[in-house]
Amino acid sequence: MLAAMPPSPSIRPQGAEPPIRDRGDACPGALRLHSAADGHLARVRLPAGNLTVRQATALADAADLLGDGHLSLTSRGNAELRGLADDCGARLAGLLRDAGLLPSERHERIRNILASPLAGLDHHTPADVRLWARELDTLLCTNESATALSGRFLFVLDDGRGDVAALGGDVTLVAESGGGPASGGPAGPGGGALLRVGDDPAALRIAGADVPRAALAAAACFLTSAGASGSGAWRVRELPDGYGLAAHAVADGLRAAGIAAEYVADDPRAAVIESAYADSSAPGIIEGPDDRRALSVLAPLGRLTVAQWRLLTAIAADDGSGELRLTPWRGIVIPKLPATAAAHRLRELAAAGLITDPASPWHRISACTGRPGCAKSRTDVRADAAAAVAQGTPAPGELPVKDLPLQGLHKGLPVHWSGCERRCGHPHGTWVDVLATAEGYRTSVVRDEAHPTAPAPVPAPHPTS
Known part of the structure; x- marks a missing residue:
């Protein structure tokens, strides 16, 4: 573990109150099955x-x-199995273990690593960050302290094109084609990387050879801060004021681990490029x-x-x-x-x-599980979404053009259908929220996770129940 750090300002959307967690997260895994309305669920x-x-x-x-x-x-690029029987856990674990999908059973729920899917496959890739992802996974699975991370903590490795950098990582590294701290120099795929924690726009420039270790060390900084706060936080954005992580505090933790880090006050890659998501998806x-x-x-x-x-x-x-x-x-x-x-x-x-x-x-149309798989859902949102697609509209009704930053629903915004207010599996950034309510569907544009527009009620294509 890294040494304890001094508290630092929280990096969190303005006005959002952090939750107090009095228990561990209940995220399903390959060994911890979730009981759903259609049987048990395993997330691999x-x-x-x-x-x-x-x-x-x-x-x-x-x-x-x-x-x-x-x-x-x-x-997050994972796979789920649904409709599992109550007594299938041991047999499922055996199948996954034999295939090499359970390298460490104690770490299986924390292996949340996103990487640019097209890295190394097209003509525009500055780095194969997937090599970093494999090394980070190996480090995670052999680190005892990492087992304290929640099943929701997310590492993101972007190859520089910006396609996954904005997907809500707790620790995000964006590859650079050159550079790196003067003391270390670029030594990994494509040079170094810029490391960000949570929503802090500042970054740390890391040498390529140090990227996987730096990601794990940043997670250790989070665990130290979460423990000191007593909040039981699962993610960086949940840390309370006075204990939040910022780049300058993580830099101290990295240096304590022998990792050189150059502070970058204004990370030029922190801004979301809308076209990057469209190109990669x-x-x-x-x-x-x-x-x-x-x-x-x-x-x-x-x-x-x-x-x-x-x-x-x-x-x-x-x-x-x-x-x-x-x-x-x-x-x-x-x-x-x-x-x-x-x-x-x-x-x-x-x-x-x-x-x-x-x-x-x-x-770019997605939906939560809905009925019959989820008892909390008000309706079969997947059937409703399919009916809307068949009718030629990705969402039930059109929002006024003034409410849409890209001039209409057909200009590339992701559309997500949800059966309840939890909005499971929703996109990040700017997206169209189609929410089932007792009165029908309500459609709104969400420009970021903290500030959705006021919902605009529209008729549902099928009655909710």
């Missing part, structure tokens, strides 16, 4: 969304043999070096049948590099196909019901 953490063909096959077998025959993709064929292609597809509302999953796995095995990548926009990337096979395979995936066209009305 997949750092950086990485899966080998063998591991993907094991998940398909688990869904087939133990679950409801489907796999769900999460907004769009399905289709990605042109890469050496005449190789990657296929990027989306699952409608993040849900796949085992047959669709096995088709993806077969393509990765037969024509790809033997791996798949799950994305935070509930999609799958198959890397490194020969150019001659890419178009045919994409048509095959489209015929199987996956989203392969960026112009698809399903692109």
Whole structure:
């Protein structure tokens, strides 16, 4: 553990009161199953969304043999199995363990690592941050103190394009193509990285070789601050005033761990670039070096049948590099196909019901589980969202153009349907919130997590119940 740090100002949206946590988080895992209305649920953490063909096959077998025959993709690039029986825990753990999906059972719920899904696959990638992600996962799984992190604490590794940097990481590192502290110099993929904690716009410049250790050390700083505050905080944004983390305080912790850090008062990459999300989330064929292609597809509302999953796995095995990548926009990337096979395979995936066209009305539409899977939901939001898509509208009704920063619902804003006020799985940044209420759906634009616009009631396409 790092030495205790002095309290520092909280970096949190203005006016937001931090919660006091008197218990550990209840996030499900692969070993801690969650009881849902449709059976038990298991969430399998997949750092950086990485899966080998063998591991993907094991998940398909688990869904087939133990679950409801489907796999769900999460907004953190993880996979969920639903409809599990009460007594399947040991058998599920055995399947996952044999496939190498449980490198440390004590750490399995904290392996929350997002990385740019297209890193190393296209012509615009300044760094393969996925190497950092693998090393960070190894460090996490061998660090005893890290087990105190909550199942919601999130590490984000952005390759410099800005596609995942704004997805709400507690510790975020954005790759730089050069630079690094003068004492260390760039020694990792693509040079160094800028490290941010929570919502602090300031950053620390870290040498490439130190990035994985720096991410873990920053998490240790959080645990120290959370323990000193007595708040039981699960995430950086929950730290109370006087104990919040800022870059200058984390720099002291990094130096205590022997990691050089250069303070950057105004991180130029802290701003969200709207187009970066659209570019990386769009399905289709990605042109890469050496005449190789990657296929990027989306699952409608993040849900796949085992047959669709096995088709993806077969393509990765037969024509790809033997791996798949799950994305935070509930999609799958198959890397490194020969150019001659890419178009045919994409048509095959489209015929199987996956989203392969960026112009698809399903692109950038998501939903919570809804009924019947979630007892808290007021309605079957997935069926309602599907009905709205069939009618040609991503949300039930249009908001006034003045309320939409991108001039209308059809200009690229993510749309998320929720069955209750928890809004599980909602996007980050600016998005359209479609919330089921007792009177019908209410639609509003959320410009950030703290300040949604006033809800505008509109008729629901189907009555709620």
